Amino acid sequence: MRGENLEKEIERVAFEIKNSPYTTVLTGAGISAESGIPTFRGKNGLWNKYRPEELATPHAFERDPRLVWEWYAWRMRLVFSKEPNPGHKALAEMEKIGLVKSIITQNVDDLHERAGSRNVIHLHGELKEVICSNRSCDYKVEAETILNEIEKKLPTCPECGSLLRPGVVWFGESLPTEELSKAFQEAEKSEVILVIGTSAVVQPAASIPLITKRKGGKIIEINPDTTSLTGVADVSVRGGAGEVLTAVLEVLKKD
Ligand code: NAD
Numbered sequence: 642m643r644g645e646n647l648e649k650e651i652e653r654v655a656f657e658i659k660n661s662p663y664t665t666v667l668t669g670a671g672i673s674a675e676s677g678i679p680t681f682r683g684k685n686g687l688w689n690k691y692r693p694e695e696l697a698t699p700h701a702f703e704r705d706p707r708l709v710w711e712w713y714a715w716r717m718r719l720v721f722s723k724e725p726n727p728g729h730k731a732l733a734e735m736e737k738i739g740l741v742k743s744i745i746t747q748n749v750d751d752l753h754e755r756a757g758s759r760n761v762i763h764l765h766g767e768l769k770e771v772i773c774s775n776r777s778c779d780y781k782v783e784a785e786t787i788l789n790e791i792e793k794k795l796p797t798c799p800e801c802g803s804l805l806r807p808g809v810v811w812f813g814e815s816l817p818t819e820e821l822s823k824a825f826q827e828a829e830k831s832e833v834i835l836v837i838g839t840s841a842v843v844q845p846a847a848s849i850p851l852i853t854k855r856k857g858g859k860i861i862e863i864n865p866d867t868t869s870l871t872g873v874a875d876v877s878v879r880g881g882a883g884e885v886l887t888a889v890l891e892v893l894k895k896d
Contacts (some may be wrong), residue, residue: 642886649884650878654861656891657876659739661833661859666732667849668746668753671838671864672882675726678719682840698812702774704806706804713807714791717768717784720749725756727729728837728882731890733757740893742831745824747839747846749809762820762827764846770808773798781808816845822861831839837863839883843869 657878658664670680670781690711695701702709723812725733733756735741743760744753749768753761771787773780778801789798796805810816824846828834835855841847850860850870859875862868863885878885 643884647878647885651888652874652890652892653825653876653886654863654878656877657833657844657859657861658735659762659893661831663830664741664833664835665827665831665853666741666835666837667836667839667846668732668744668748668848669839669841670748671749671840672728673723673726673748673752673885674838675728676723676750677883678723678750678752680838680840682842683756697809699814702804702806702811706806709806710791710795713768713809714788717788717807720751720768721785723750723752726883728852728886729753729756729758731883731886734890735893736760738893741835743827743847745827745849752847763821764810764816764820766807766809766817768807771796771805772808773801773803774806775801775803779801780805784808791832793847821845823850824849829856830856830857834858834859835861835863835884836868836870836881839864839868840866 674680681813696709696712699710722867732741736758744758745762746753747765749765751767751769769784771782771784778798780798780800790796828849831853834850836850854860854873860873861876862870862874863878863882865879865881
């Protein structure tokens with residue numbers, strides 16, 4: 642049984658989406674939490690157990706590539722074994738019926754795509770991709786093909802001999818320019834941006850909703866906790882992405 646307040650917020654979110662000519666979505670680790678993939682921050686977050694500077698930085702990789710690779714191999718296997726949840730599926734359905742135009746994600750999993758979303762912009766790269774650590778070499782390979790070898794030998798580039806590395810953006814690295822500029826354009830065009838499952842502390846992703854807001858659009862936040870965007874959000878729904886998005890979709894389909 643949902644509380645009266647939550648019901649009202651769900652109706653409001655559906656109303657805003659219905660009346661917006663262009664709606665985009667920014668997602669973070671929280672949308673995949675219900676699929677069994679831990680977030681970085683918050684209760685049960687990965688950063689409670691590991692230190693980011695020891696694992697997700699170029700410096701960490703230079704110092705101890707095996708440690709970094711072991712952590713990523715563990716995350717890759719975990720992510721590849723998980724399935725999209727009702728939150729991912731509701732967003733894919735909203736795109737299909739034309740009410741959501743794109744998803745800008747900080748997530749490195751591919752659960753949006755596997756749920757059926759088409760227009761997904763990955764700001765922080767993808768775990769399913771492995772790239773060459775030599776920036777002047779553009780060799781790429783599917784993670785699945787090298788994952789079994791990791792324990793025996795760290796993977797090296799068949800073209801230049803450098804170590805291969807996960808195709809994700811580490812702390813201190815720049816975001817892929819093309820994806821970032823697409824994300825900015827989507828935010829500018831939007832009259833509504835749904836901000837789902839992100840603590841909104843990692844820049845520049847966290848500032849993307851502010852672009853929509855500056856253009857006169859609205860920020861709708863869906864998160865069980867307050868975030869650094871709560872103060873500027875037009876609507877804040879305190880709930881899990883799966884339950885809230887499924888309920889919003891039901892209202893949208895009814896109207
Ligand atoms: P974060 O870990 O900083 O924050 C997660 C947020 O999700 C929190 O605000 C939390 O309250 C919220 N949350 C938890 N359960 C939720 C639920 N059921 N529904 C809705 N929200 C829920 O995540 P972030 O802001 O995305 O941090 C950015 C970094 O985390 C990115 O660089 C991203 O690559 C990385 N990350 C990605 C994955 C993934 O791809 N699945 C997993 C962990 C971390």
